[in-house]
Amino acid sequence: MLEVNRVGYQIGSHKILEDVSASFLPGKLSMIIGPNGSGKSSLLKIMSNEIHAYTGSIVYEGKELAIKDTVRLAKIRAVLSQHSELSFPLSVEEVVLMGRYPHFTFKPDAHDLLIVKQVMDKMEIRHLSERNYLTLSGGEKQKTHFARVLAQIWEVPEKGCRYLFLDEPIAFMDLNFQHEFLRIARSFAGSNTVVVAVIHDLNLAIQYADTVLALNKGRVIVQGPPEEVITPVIIKEMYQIESKLLRHMDVPFSILVANR
Amino acid sequence: MQTSRLTFTAIYIVLGIVLLATVVLSIHAGAVDVSYREIFLSFYKALGFHSSAKLDPVQEGLFMQIRLPRILLCMIVGAGLSVSGALMQALFRNPIVEPGLIGTSSGAAFGAALVFVVGKSFVSQLSPLLGTLILPASAFVFGLIATLFVYKLSSSFGKVSVATMILVGIAINAIAAGGTGFLSYIARDPQARSITFWSLGTFSGADWPSVYLVFTATLISVLAALRYSKALNALLLGEEEAGYLGVDTEKLKIRIIVLNTLMVAIGTSVVGVIGFVGLIVPHLLRMVKSSDNRFLIIGSSLLGAIIMNAADMVSRVLLAPAELPIGIVTAMVGAPVFLYILRRQSGPDKKGGFYA
Incomplete structure (x- = not known):
């Protein structure tokens, strides 16, 4: 479990995040939504120990995150x-193997190589393993990187959880790819696995998220199940736009449409 | 496009064989021909075996005291410059970076010229050992300063813009060249002549002590660089991504710059400025197989030695019995290749790479 406690972050005098508290539980696909500039990506970077100059605390399983945790956290x-x-020529397999870097010192062992094969199967890119990464399509490149990050945390640690953070991972992907991607992300969010995704498409959030954190101007509006968060009132507050939630008898969830 | 089916080991073996062949060939070639029989016998004797065959003492001396150290130095400097190129390309995340472009070589040349003109005699009076070491040390310090300047000035928010890097490189190179030019202007005649020679690069001054010095510096740096090859690969993904994979990018960058400078500056202090080898060698290896830095470091050591040896052979043979400074040869071949890569990299259909 991951807790964000009263996190604040500013660049110069410009406040990016203010008093943000949230918690992310294992077994759930959590999503962060909010307009551009609401601080979503900054929050994700603070949680991943990439940005250090924040106030408040990030707590992994009861232990507060410190700068020196880089190596431990990478596992x-x-x-x-x-x-x-x-932008350098590397084979797809070499890129995916990078995900195992935190786990070996000099040469990957058979176990690392097996994991690389397993994640490539999972992402259905095994047939590309010898291909030059630079010649792949955008979707194939992103699949390769998804395979790489899955390889990094493929095994659930003996103690505690593993954490997968996705920062707008499907922004430029086609429809089929977006759904495939989120299905895999959701199935990955099993026991002892925390998955947090920053996402723009609210309908995908309704369909796939177990819990949604809504940010606006660096502050938390609400965190809860999608049907409680993605409502016309909150949408209006975040995006200044009128909207309606529609139902269709063939679809088990609502569909959000802008109504202008 | 598939990556090459050749395994890394197969490529190393091929390069090793080619290297041996160029070594034998380049011992043979030169102002005075050393026959293959003499080469064999000299090696045989040098390894402590006794032979009844008579060797011409002049030829043997030529071989042991002049040609062999020269070829060894050539190989080591070629390896060092090429590995440096590979390291800097990984650090700047761009395949067109080269120690000569980012100030390392010219900074080192300035540091060496400084000792040449003002320092050496002065320090040698204090201690003879310090006198030998002051040249490479000064080359190292100034090479490091120049490289750090270029790196700091061309990167903003962790991103290095190639356009800026090349412009900053030009400026830093100009400052260093200006300094070196000033030194040769105020120098007494023989000093000035050696500075001029040196900024063109030459292996003609090779002797055993310089071989030992450059070998030690290069060996240490290459072994250390191999340790960082995994982290350098991760860095190809970008600094943030490398951080997510547990790499301390700030520490890594400083260490790589120091290693690069160590190899380039010590080499430069002995043989002068030799450009473009560090650019071409890793590039060829990438075209053949992969950008995996472990492969590039080992492969560059071998291929760099081959190419430098070949270039030196050309410089000795082309105008024999006179010899051409090797820097001229590498520039004539290397600069067009550089333009070719630059052009291909920034073509209209190529996304990425330019702002790497």
Whole structure:
């Protein structure tokens, strides 16, 4: 379990986050929503120990996060960003193997290589393993990175949880890919696994999230199940836009439409 | 496009064989030909075996005191510059970075010229040992300062813009070259002549002590660099991503810059400025197989030695019995390759890479 306690963060005099408290439980797919500039990505970076200059505390399983935890954290926490800067020729397998780097010193052992194969099967990119990463399509690249972060935390630690953070991972992906991706993310969120995703598409949040944290102007509006968070009133507060939730008898969840 | 089917080991073996062949060939070639028989016998004798065969003492001396140290130095400097290129390319996350472009070589050349003109005689009077070490030490210090300057000035918020890097590199190189030029202007004639030679690069001054010095520095740096190859791979993903994989990127960057400078500056203090080798060698290896830094470091050591040896052979043979400074050869071949890579990298259909 991961707790965010009264976290504040500012760059110069510009407040990015103010008094943010939230908790993320294992077994649930948690999502963070909010307009651009609401501090979603900053919160994720603070939770992943990438940004250190914040106030308040981040608590992993009762222990407060410190800067020196980088190496230890790398074994139990993986982060997938919107896109990667990788612009050198490497095979897909070599990129996925990077996920195992925190677990070996010099050479990967058979166990690491087995995990690499398993995650490539899971992401259905095994046939690409010898391909040059630079020649892949955008979707295939993102799948490769998803496989890499899954490889990083493929095994549940003996004590405590593993953590998967997704920072707008499907922003540029097609419809099929978005759903495939979120299905995998949700199935990964089993026991002892905390999954937190920053996402823009509110309908995907309604459909897939177990719990949603709504941020606006660096503050928490509410955290709860999607049907309590994604409502016309809160949407209006966050995005200044009128909206309606529609139901269709064939679909077991609501559909949000802007109503202008 | 598939990556090459050749395994890493197969590539190392091929490179090893080619290296041996170029070594034998380059011992043979030169202003005075050393026959293959002499090469074999000299090695045989040097390894402590006795042979009834008579060796021409002049030829043997030429081989042991001039050509062999020269070829060894050539190989080691070639390996060092190439590994440096690979390291800097990983650090800047761009395949067009090279020690000559980012100030390391010219800074080191300035540091060495400084000792040449003002320092050496002065320090040698204090202690002869210090006198030998002051040259590489000064080259190291100034090479490091120049490299750090270029790195700091061309990166903002953890991103290095290549355009800025090249411009900052030009400025820092100009300052260093200006300084070196000033030194050769105020220098007495023989000093000035050696500075000029040196900024073109030459292996003609090779002797055993310089081989030992450069070998030690390069060996230490390459072994240390191998330890960081995993972290350097992670860095290819970007600094944040590397951090998520447990890499302390700030520490890593400083260490890599120091290792790079150690190899380049010590080499430069002995043989002068030799450009573009560090650019081409890792690039060739990437085209053949992969950007995995472990492979690039080992492969660059071998291929760098081969290419530098070949370039030195060309510089000795082309105008024989006179010899061309090797820096001219590497620049003539390397600069066009650099332009080719730059052009390909920033083409309209290439996304990424330019702001790596």
